[in-house]
Amino acid sequence: ELVTTDGQPVEDAERFIHTLILRGLSPRTRRTYAYDLLAAYRWMAEADRQPEQFTGDDLVAFIDYLQRPPSASPSTINRRLRLLQRFVQFLTGTAPVVDAWRQYAHALHFHSRSRRGSLRIKEPHRVVHPLKDAQMLEFYSSLRTWRDRAMVLLMWAEGLRAAEVLDLTVNDIDAAGQSLRIHGKGRKQRIMPLAEAVATTLRIYGQLERPTTSSQAVFIVLKGPRRGAPLSMDGLRRIFRYHRTKSGIAQANPHRFRHYPEFRIMPSRLCIGRRLLGILTFVRNSTRHNQRSFRKVRSESSGRKRFAFTSGSLVFSSIRCLAARSASTYTWTVSRFS
Known part of the structure; x- marks a missing residue:
């Protein structure tokens, strides 16, 4: 469970994680999503933001936060972005999107498979080098x-x-x-x-x-x-x-x-x-x-x-x-x- 600095559970996060349990996700997946929410709440505490106030610009700021050294991998950043959008939609009924997203077109794009236009960054193609x-x-x-x-x-x-x-x-x-x-x-x-x-x-x-x-x-x-x-x-x-x-x-x-x-x-x-x-x-x-x-x-x-x-x-x-x-x-x- 997610708790605040004084040891109190975060009710919104607990409700969201409970829905993951109801969906039948595996314990490993729920654990990963819980850590993703923890990263999002740490950024919100630093930026003095609440989930109900989220906009598309906040998503871009969250990407900047995740890319600070030591930077998270592009796949981790994309997963946390998707989860954050779903979390905000779970609380407010509307997922945040970038209105003027074309100004970030050099690095960001909307995922073609997502109906709500999930914000993503480019992921490099990883090659597994074989053993001899x-x-x-x-x-x-x-x-x-x-x-x-x-x-x-x-x-x-x-x-x-x-x-x-x-x-x-x-x-x-x-x-x-x-x-x-x-x-x-x-x-x-x-x-x-x-x-x-x-x-x-x-x-x-x-x-x-x-x-x-x-x-x-x-x-x-x-x-x-x-x-x-x-x-x-x-x-x-x-x-x-x-x-x-x-x-x-x-x-x-x-x-x-x-x-x-x-x-x-x-x-x-x-x-x-x-x-x-x-x-x-x-x-x-x-x-x-x-x-x-x-x-x-x-x-x-x-x-x-x-x-x-x-x-x-x-x-x-x-x-x-x-x-x-x-x-x-x-x-x-x-x-x-x-």
Whole structure:
């Protein structure tokens, strides 16, 4: 909740956040919007403004405030602008707009998809620089637990986000059907084919490392006072920070692993179109259940990612052999993820 300097809750902000709860937004989204409102209220306190007094010129002044060092990113500024307009509209019934907006045309424009003309600044196109095969192998070889290996493989081979990896539950993994149910952004679910090396690594982790716990989360804290509790996002970041230092690969982060397969498929390396390759590879690695989910999987670009790690890639071949060789040294009769 938002509170004033004397500890009193801000009623207007609390009412607005309550509407976000009623809309069914996720806790992470509500937390982000709460911090955006906090930034807006700090600016209003400095500028001696109230939400009921907002005009289009105040939006421009708010942009100037957000661009002070350390400046917020353009995407953050646009998100806070949209939220501030919705907040003012929630209180007054009318969203503020810039009447003489043409004088700011060099940097500002109205969003074409918004009926009320949402004010925005230009966002630069960000390019994700891929890891090289040698860097990928070096970082992976620094991992010492099957839990960490499984998380990295899920990001790299399946293209999962860090939050999607942590949100996985035991019931989301269908090792027999070789499929994976993913809880994505906006509480959207999708079904992905499960690669053989990923399934093997998950199975070894579940049998040899995962503590006995009542939690349904797949990835659990392995040691310490929180042993048996679900792994948090802070814990995942600490794991990556530690192994970045250990391996010397400073660029390794979950986002790069998620987008790594896209850089394995360059147009110059293909003899036929991407779509055909994705279809051929999907059929090759599919089951009846995956075929029923073909359209959904294809919409998530899993066809391209699937080709990336089944086409003889040096990295995936090495990891697949490592997982198979390690799995052959163990014997088990019951699988927690089967």
